Amino acid sequence: MSGVFISFEGVDGVGKTTQVERLRAYLESRGCEVVVTREPGGTALGGRLRDLLLNGVDADAADAAADIAARAEALIFAADRAQHVAEVVRPALERGAVVITDRYLDSSLAYQAGGRELTADEIRNLSMWATGSLMPARTYLLDMDPDEAHRRLTHEDDRMESAGDDFRSRTRDAFRHLAGREPKRFRMIDAAYPEETVWARIKADVDALLDDVVADERFAKMAAEAAARKAAAEEAARKAAEEARKAKEVAAAAGDADQSAETTTAGGGQ
Numbered sequence: 001m002s003g004v005f006i007s008f009e010g011v012d013g014v015g016k017t018t019q020v021e022r023l024r025a026y027l028e029s030r031g032c033e034v035v036v037t038r039e040p041g042g043t044a045l046g047g048r049l050r051d052l053l054l055n056g057v058d059a060d061a062a063d064a065a066a067d068i069a070a071r072a073e074a075l076i077f078a079a080d081r082a083q084h085v086a087e088v089v090r091p092a093l094e095r096g097a098v099v100i101t102d103r104y105l106d107s108s109l110a111y112q113a114g115g116r117e118l119t120a121d122e123i124r125n126l127s128m129w130a131t132g133s134l135m136p137a138r139t140y141l142l143d144m145d146p147d148e149a150h151r152r153l154t155h156e157d158d159r160m161e162s163a164g165d166d167f168r169s170r171t172r173d174a175f176r177h178l179a180g181r182e183p184k185r186f187r188m189i190d191a192a193y194p195e196e197t198v199w200a201r202i203k204a205d206v207d208a209l210l211d212d213v214v215a216d217e218r219f220a221k222m223a224a225e226a227a228a229r230k231a232a233a234e235e236a237a238r239k240a241a242e243e244a245r246k247a248k249e250v251a252a253a254a255g256d257a258d259q260s261a262e263t264t265t266a267g268g269g270q
């Protein structure tokens with residue numbers, strides 16, 4: 001199987017990491033090579049950038065959120081993504097692995113455009129440039145009330161999580177809007193249900209997705225074989241026509257020689 005790229009999105013606490021691990025276990029049990037990764041922080045460089053993004057430049061500053069300007073924040077997330085795609089995602093896809101990422105470019109669209117209010121076009125262009133336009137085949141948006149999701153978290157708020165209720169609500173709305181714009185890629189799953197129910201919905205969709213990928217590959221293989229057969233038949237027909245042309249030339253040359261011999265004989269009798 002060629003590589004399949006899957007992303008999980010949603011506000012903090014909706015259950016992405018939980019479902020990513022369930023999907024990893026399931027796909028491994030089906031015999032797939034699975035690479036689980038995340039943004040920010042899927043590479044060594046990304047780990048350093050994640051620390052800046054989640055803890056701020058000065059962890060003791062009174063307002064850690066303010067010490068990175070909105071545009072700088074967008075660029076740091078994009079830098080993390082560029083390194084992530086170059087170092088982890090593309091090589092794994094080229095090997096034929098299933099790559100599951102806990103967040104990808106839709107998070108930038110939801111948080112930096114929706115949340116921080118930069119424009120969606122500039123954020124999208126930045127991420128497309130950073131990734132060479134690599135898009136997931138499927139994106140699972142886990143959706144639920146963001147305050148309830150926030151209450152599920154057991155750790156202390158990081159720099160992004162402390163941005164407040166309004167920010168969380170804008171981010172959730174932005175995710176839902178993105179899913180509405182691209183229904184083929186997105187599957188929006190109600191994440192307020194228990195873990196098992198959420199997983200059952202993801203599993204059903206993944207089974208269909210992988211069947212489609214296998215069917216597409218089978219179709220591509222059949223199409224390639226048909227094209228090769230057509231090219232071979234055309235080559236054989238070209239060779240046969242060439243041989244027929246040569247045979248005709250030989251016959252014509254032999255005919256000319258006979259005729260000239262006859263002419264010579266007739267001329268010699270005069």
Ligand SMILES: Nc1ncnc2c1ncn2[C@@H]1O[C@H](COP(=O)(O)OP(=O)(O)O)[C@@H](O)[C@H]1O
Nearest residue numbers: 012013014015016017018152153191193194195
């Ligand atoms: N469907 C669910 N219902 C209730 N709690 C959940 C559910 N899925 C995950 N959790 C719990 O919620 C917390 C956040 O889950 P996590 O997977 O880390 O979310 P995220 O990666 O989206 O921040 C964890 O303690 C996890 O065990």
Ligand SMILES: Cc1cn([C@H]2C[C@H](O)[C@@H](COP(=O)(O)OP(=O)(O)O)O2)c(=O)[nH]c1=O
Nearest residue numbers: 011012013039040077103107108111160161
């Ligand atoms: C990938 C990405 C994440 N983020 C934010 C979302 C999260 O608040 C934070 C780190 O994400 P993450 O570690 O995935 O948090 P969680 O597991 O709790 O969902 O970074 C952005 O603002 N933009 C981005 O492009």
